[in-house]
Amino acid sequence: MSKKYVMGNGAIALGALSAGVDLVAGYPGTPSSEIIETVAKYPHDGTYVEWSVNEKAAMEVAAAAAYCGARAMVTMKQVGLNVASDPLMSLAYVGVKGGMVVVSADDPGPISSQTEQDTRRFAEFARIPVFDPSSPEEAFEMVQDAFACSEKYKTPVILRPTTRVDHAYASIDTSDTFTAKGFEGFVKDSKKWVIFPRLSYQNHAVIEKRNVEIGEEFSSCRFNTVTGSSQKAVVATGVSYAYARELLKDHPEVRFIKVGTPHPLPESFLLKALEGVTEVLCFEELSPYIEESLLKLIGRHRLNITVRGKLSGDVPHSGENDADSAKTIISRFLGLELTDSAPDLTGAPQPPARPPVLCAGCPHRASFYAVKRAMKGKKAYFCGDIGCYTLGNAMPLDMVDTCLCMGAGITMAQGFNHMDSDAVAFAFTGDSTFFASGITGVVNAVYNAADMIVCVLDNSTTAMTGHQPHPGTGRNLMSAPVDKISIEKILLAVGVKKVLTVDPLDLDAAVAAVKDCAETKGVKAIIFKSPCVAIVKSDKRCKVDAEKCVGCLRCIREIGCPALSVQDGKAVIDSNLCTGCGLCAKLCPTGAIGGQ
């Protein structure tokens, strides 16, 4: 045993390893990515771990393991659960034999996501249990209980951490080596494992009856707690509980209720916890899940309790809670006095806006710039996708007109082409996104005779989420080198008319490739291949010759590289950021930039 200082995601991984998990699969997505990375990092015996191509694949790989009686865990971010919802909804009816935990990390804010969806809703929708940790320490405990619950009730169970739990660090005391639990193996039984309408009909009734039992069991669960005895009560969930606790530790008289298992609702626990309460504030993030559950419970039992929260306007619907919103909202509800302990900041200079940007030297900047230059004066649609390259939307590049969800760039470019064939339709997709959900889009475009250009921005990694390997990298989490799957061969195999591979940092060649494709009918593809600058570190640097620089600032106006700024009317390059990619040098009209 030793103490390990780990992220919440690490705590989830260590919890699963401590539970003897046999198989872990998932697809990277902030804030969930470090779970699988931690599983892969710690010494374990007999645990199979993989990065799957997408969340649906991961869910199905894990389901088969659970059918065999193995303990399986699948990890993803909340929008990943949308992708995996098809297998999950059916799996909820079929059930499992070995424990199966689905970790779906929500992202209030949202900080790094498209939506503020609430996985607790998904659990209720799928009629399966969900655990909602308030800290890394609790996540470590909960994942182990979730496996036990899954095995006892033969159902997949969701663990729903949020960003602040996933990314918070705490010390966890665990064993230093881990061994997979082992399992019986698959026992064939087509009445059990083959989903048919009749099976779903029968199991639906069983599931609803079982959920009442689980709610009763959860009523004595250690993750649901109540302290204090005031008539005004505060109910909090997830990390919001931690914020509220920090405020309420000086007010032990306040009735303070934590719900760590939101579905099935621990009704008996809540009815008892709310005895004598006249007014309750629900302090939670994302949707008013507990608030609505309490309204139903209170209505059904005809209790005279006022429920406050998001629906009453006391808690904001969008954005994350924090220590300060806890202080303001809960103090107002309880009538506590607010004291201001920060220094007086009247007259503070306004800090500059710092929107996230593509890194200095990022090859995506060069790819976007090449397309922009080639399409100058022409009507074109630029459909982006999910990854670092979404940042291509920022000025001055302004090369992402749409971004919807993983893989949508390709299919939306096809849609734009059918709506406006006079324009050139472009799709930008990363290499990992291409494997995750781009291939079917290309097949759809070829099959439906679209006229468009697919740009694969291939930087040989899954950069945005922390550089995970994917099928094109020749590495997986289990074995020595594996065969690289060629994006070019896939594109040619599905019937793409022209497939060109260029180095985006070779600007002239890249512009020529775009022009060539724009003049060819049908579905074309350009693979812009250059490694992520965060992986392949460069010793090269560019430098501005102040004598030659005329201060036209074209370099800054056209490419928006963070290494470039203005000093005394001339461009300067920050040598700490520059990678010597040379893109700025190629567009300097006076040849003032050199030294690559």
Add this chain to the structure above:
Amino acid sequence: MNKDIMICGVGGQGTVLASRIIAASAMNEGNAAHSAETIGMAQRGGPVTSHVRIGDEASSPLIPLGGADLLIAFEPSEAVRNLKYLKKDGFVIVNSVPVKPTSLGSSEGYDGKAEIAFIRSVCDCLVVDSDALCAPFGSSKFFNVAVLGAAAGTGRLGLSVETVRDQIVKTVPERFLEKNLAAFEAGLKIGE
């Protein structure tokens, strides 16, 4: 010991390493430690913060407004952005070298001087020049460890200098260790 330390800067400046070394050092001295960091898309050149919470009193990962004993700022305007987290009698260690925003309009004129003047006017602080401090090491990438030295030197971390130095040895890759230790010593001198 109970201490809340906030570290802020711009994505890519190395704030995460600094916060991990402080948290691990606090644990090595027998304290409970929690921390939280900005991760994901916001890291790409955006404002980043790390909250390090030492001691048993902290139950949530984020420091409340007006709660930080110490603010370590890698950039002047980011210091100002996060001053609201500082206690009235809190201390600020701030780098005077600005990171200019990329958009053309706002990068002109911003030099960090007004920010430093404002910080001096509202709280106790130590102003550090990362360019001067890191010049002997050839890159301002060593600033994160140098500023840890400065913080340890002021005694405001509440941790012994040896504990922090030991943790740097455990954390930093061996090929960069010599320069990092030299950067730590250089910072230490400024802090003392």
